Amino acid sequence: MHFVDAKGILTGKNGYYGMNIYRGCSHGCIYCDSRSRCYQFTHPFEDIEVKRNAPELLEKVLRSKRKRCMIGTGAMSDPYMHCEEDLRLTRKCLEIINKYGFGAAIQTKSDRILQDIDLLDEINRSAKCVVQITLTTYDDDLCRILEPNVCNTKRRIEVLEEMHERGIPTIVWLTPILPFINDTEENITSIMNECVRTGVKGIIDFGMGLTLREGDREYYYAALDKHFPGMKQRYIRTYGNSYELPSPDAKELTAVYKKICRENDMMSTPDECFRYMGELPDKHSQISIFDL
Numbered sequence: 001m002h003f004v005d006a007k008g009i010l011t012g013k014n015g016y017y018g019m020n021i022y023r024g025c026s027h028g029c030i031y032c033d034s035r036s037r038c039y040q041f042t043h044p045f046e047d048i049e050v051k052r053n054a055p056e057l058l059e060k061v062l063r064s065k066r067k068r069c070m071i072g073t074g075a076m077s078d079p080y081m082h083c084e085e086d087l088r089l090t091r092k093c094l095e096i097i098n099k100y101g102f103g104a105a106i107q108t109k110s111d112r113i114l115q116d117i118d119l120l121d122e123i124n125r126s127a128k129c130v131v132q133i134t135l136t137t138y139d140d141d142l143c144r145i146l147e148p149n150v151c152n153t154k155r156r157i158e159v160l161e162e163m164h165e166r167g168i169p170t171i172v173w174l175t176p177i178l179p180f181i182n183d184t185e186e187n188i189t190s191i192m193n194e195c196v197r198t199g200v201k202g203i204i205d206f207g208m209g210l211t212l213r214e215g216d217r218e219y220y221y222a223a224l225d226k227h228f229p230g231m232k233q234r235y236i237r238t239y240g241n242s243y244e245l246p247s248p249d250a251k252e253l254t255a256v257y258k259k260i261c262r263e264n265d266m267m268s269t270p271d272e273c274f275r276y277m278g279e280l281p282d283k284h285s286q287i288s289i290f291d292l
Contacts, residue, residue, distance in 0.1 A: 001048045001083055009057040010071070018072040019058065021089050023049035026082045027109060028149040030223035031176050034076050037215035048083055055092040062100040068127065070278050071097055074107030082149075084112055094119050103128035105277045107173070111151045111159050117166060124168050130277045131163050132204075134173040137182040138190035145227050146178070153191075160198040169201045171273050174257060176210030180234060183208065183247035185256055192260040202267025202276060208253045209246035 010017045024045045025034065035045050043049060051057075062071075073079045079090040094116060097104050104123050106113065113120070113131065123129040133156050137143050140152040163170050172195050177183045188208075195203065212220060224231040239245045247253060261268035267276060 003050045003052045005053050006051040009054050010061055020076045021051055021054045022077045025077050029147045031210055031220055033216050035216045035219050036213040054089055058093050059096045068101050070103040070105050072105040078108050080108045080110035080112035091116050098123045103280050105130045107132040109134045109150045111155050120168055121166050128280050130169050132171045135191050138187050157194050164199040171202050172200050174203050174205045177208045179247045188253050188256050192257050196264045202273040204270050204273050207246055208250035211243055
């Protein structure tokens with residue numbers, strides 16, 4: 001972990017704002033796209049870059065804004081990594097968001113978000129707060145391989161339950177679905193049934209597969225060699241050097257989750273979910289966060 005003084009904290013334009021308080025991640029997910037070289041990391045991915053002046057930068061920006069909007073975080077680096085336990089920079093930024101009447105849309109895999117549930121509740125009551133949780137596999141043994149340094153799926157479902165009890169809306173990212181690993185109807189159905197039970201508002205899926213780029217690909221294939229002998233060769237035979245790697249059963253799996261969404265009045269497309277996350281109540285400006 002190392003500290004920097006950032007020049008800015010919000011990104012986006014025309015009222016679409018996102019922020020990343022940290023760069024890099026300690027969760028160790030084997031498929032993480034943020035490892036890709038296109039993001040131009042100048043330090044090891046696990047050496048977390050901490051924007052120590054993030055709260056000050058955020059307060060300066062929000063204090064001067066006339067129009068309220070949603071502020072998103074978690075698109076590139078999880079805001080509830082291990083270092084947040086001590087640094088509490090995410091909480092400090094949420095306090096500022098609450099102070100100035102803005103809304104928040106937070107994406108995470110970690111149950112550390114529960115340490116801020118009181119503040120999330122306040123934001124949701126005064127403006128709007130949407131919590132986004134990633135669920136990739138219902139099998140916790142497999143989860144420990146795919147996402148080794150973060151709480152398991154069962155615990156994340158408990159997070160969804162607690163948010164639902166507070167009336168805080170939730171979105172589930174059902175992605176990535178890894179070909180030949182977790183791309184089964186049983187897995188998708190099991191996750192979706194829990195989403196229904198816990199009152200999830202919508203599901204984000206980008207085609208029942210994953211993407212691999214330079215940097216990410218090498219890390220993923222090394223993990224396959226370690227945990228799934230022979231799987232890397234199967235990927236290479238099937239996909240070559242493609243960026244998009246859809247499951248061979250993508251069409252059938254998509255039909256399964258779409259059917260469950262339709263039967264339970266859940267949003268089922270990224271556009272629907274992003275639109276919902278970007279909308280503040282009528283008393284606030286109607287601004288979205290599509291550029292998260």
